[in-house]
Amino acid sequence: MRNFKPTTMALLTSGALLAAGSVQADRSEWPDNFTVGTASQGGTYFVYGSGWANFIADELDVSGGGEVTGGPTQNLALVHEGNAAFGLTTMGPAADAVNGESPLAPGLKMDNVCAMFPMYETPFSITTLADSGIESISDIPDGARIGFGPAASTSDTYFPAMLEELGVDFERRNGGWSDLGGQLQDGLLDVIAFAAGIPIPAVSQLEVQTDVNIIEFNEEELEIIKENFPVAEFSIPASTYQTLEEDARAVSMWNFAIAGCDLPEDFVYEVTKATMENNDRMMSVHRSAATTIPENIKHNTVLPFHPGAARWYEENGYEIDEALIK
Structure with missing residues (x-):
């Protein structure tokens, strides 16, 4: 085992305390709780979304859970309006929403919806x-x-x-x-x-x-x-x-998990990190999560990525077109 000089150990300890303090400061801006817009009971969105919400709540020690909704189109509206932190959606309804063609809000371009990670087809x-x-x-x-x-x-x-x-x-x-x-x-x-x-x-x-x-x-x-x-x-x-x-x-x-673009960057970074680095845990939520892997971010050409999510991908060698980062 390597022996450290007292001065070196002191510096390391000091650095660790400063890092911990920085993390705590960033965390103070996090929401106290979150909801995930899923879909009706009996469908994959509800099982996947509720299980993922429970995983994130446990992993990050933040209260959260899945919410029964009308599905992808309504989830886009809920996230855009800030009534849900996260949601699950599909690329077709997402394209309609950002173009102001959502049947729930014709003419309203939903620009507060950001992509986080790929789910499955x-x-x-x-x-x-x-x-x-x-x-x-x-x-x-x-x-x-x-x-x-x-x-x-x-x-x-x-x-x-x-x-x-x-x-x-x-x-x-x-x-x-x-x-x-x-x-x-x-x-x-x-x-x-x-x-x-x-x-x-x-x-x-x-x-x-x-x-x-x-x-x-x-x-x-x-x-x-x-x-x-x-x-x-x-x-x-x-x-x-x-x-x-x-x-x-x-x-x-393709389906993607979405987040409000105004959520704290560090919060979404940690959510993305936990999800992308624990595929076995995601597979235990629902086996469709076999494709919940970073290689599949290429299937989003519609929504801007949340900067917190984009930071994790870029740190881990996955390129995202700058035009697709909020």
Whole structure:
């Protein structure tokens, strides 16, 4: 073990005390508590967001938790207005919000919303009961009752337009994922069109209780949707659900965690650091967090990064275009 001279040890101790004092001073500007806007119970956003909030609260010793919301579109508004410190959103609604095209606030450019870290891709997938006879999108009958999730959610914003583009005629229904799953099982709905991280808790629960069909896009349908919507091709692995025997074709949008741009830089830095340096812990929250890694910051080309988040990425060798830092 190396022996230090008394003067050297004194200097080190003094430096450590000064550093501790600096950290304490920075921390004094932190909020006393925080909320994370998630989505409805039974969906991946709620599980991921609530688990992440609990992790950050424990890691940084700040009171915080997840809040049930209408999903990505509402979360953008909540964060912009300062009614939630953090939220979860999808790139489609985020682009609409910064351009003043949010359905919740037409004309208002939400410029107090900053990106923190990548979460996962949101696949758009369709589930029916096996005894419905619906095995493809073209099998969906005219006037089918389709549940699209909470009003103004990513699913409700984009999936109806996608199905209309594919010539599906339907009655639009909204609600939380757990409720819609129950309605499907009770015969009150014919189809549920999900946009959520996989595995979707409501679908996993459904397939334990009854036989379901998970409907994929055929190649022609896939090309039509990719040409007309801000999505990418995605494959749902067969291992995701016990119902699937092989990978299923789908489309997806990326999700990012967002923060109020006016939150203290040091606070957001520590939140980002804790999240990016503990992927195993994030995976224990939800396995979709396998892609909650810094390499995926490249999938945000819409929102400015919070300077606290950007500082962590740059310190760790990840480049961000200066134009994308608030």
